[in-house]
Amino acid sequence: MPPLSREEREQFLTEPHIGALAVEAGPDRGPLVVPVWYDYRPGGELWIVTEADSRKAKLLADAGRFSLMAERLAPSVRYVSVEGPVSEIRPATEAEDTAMAERYLGEEAAAEYLRTRGPQLGALVTVRMRPQRWNSSDLGSI
Numbered sequence: 854m855p856p857l858s859r860e861e862r863e864q865f866l867t868e869p870h871i872g873a874l875a876v877e878a879g880p881d882r883g884p885l886v887v888p889v890w891y892d893y894r895p896g897g898e899l900w901i902v903t904e905a906d907s908r909k910a911k912l913l914a915d916a917g918r919f920s921l922m923a924e925r926l927a928p929s930v931r932y933v934s935v936e937g938p939v940s941e942i943r944p945a946t947e948a949e950d951t952a953m954a955e956r957y958l959g960e961e962a963a964a965e966y967l968r969t970r971g972p973q974l975g976a977l978v979t980v981r982m983r984p985q986r987w988n989s990s991d992l993g994s995i
Contacts, residue, residue: 857989862933863895865989869956870923874901876909877916884920885912890957891921898981899935902945902953905976913980914942921982930992937985945977 857865872891875884887909893899899921903910913919922934954963 854990854992856987857931857933857991860895861991862987862989863893865931865933866891866893866899866923866935867895868923868925870925872901872921872923874909874919874921876912876919878912885909889921890953891923892953892956898940898983899937900949900979900981902950902977902979904974905944905978910942910978910980913939919980919982931990932992933987933989935982935984935987937983939980940983941981942978945979949979950977 856862869890872889873886874889874891875886878885885908889901889903891899891901903913916939918936918938920934920936922932924930924932951963951967954966957963958966
């Protein structure tokens with residue numbers, strides 16, 4: 854199947870799919886691969902919010918780059934993967950945390966999620982990636 858056009862793949866990443874983030878996990882280990890919420894705007898950087906003291910955050914800082922793959926199954930099987938360097942890791946703002954939750958849950962459910970999640974998580978960081986390499990395809994209705 855031919856790859857998606859630049860416009861198609863960027864538009865696809867603007868949709869709230871669950872991403873599979875992959876980052877190098879060290880010698881004699883496969884990469885750490887975990888599901889994440891992400892955000893992207895065409896021509897910009899992809900970003901995630903994660904716990905500052907998580908294994909994922911440490912590995913992202915150490916590796917300095919990561920990959921993310923998003924997919925859907927209907928109306929056709931389609932995926933986009935992107936890989937590139939980490940351009941920034943910094944404390945997440947409340948606005949970023951809220952925007953990410955609202956992207957995936959909607960305003961009302963996000964407010965409840967953020968209210969009840971509160972004390973369970975420690976400090977958060979925003980990790981930004983500058984896309985360098987892309988893979989994509991629409992596999993049709995399989």
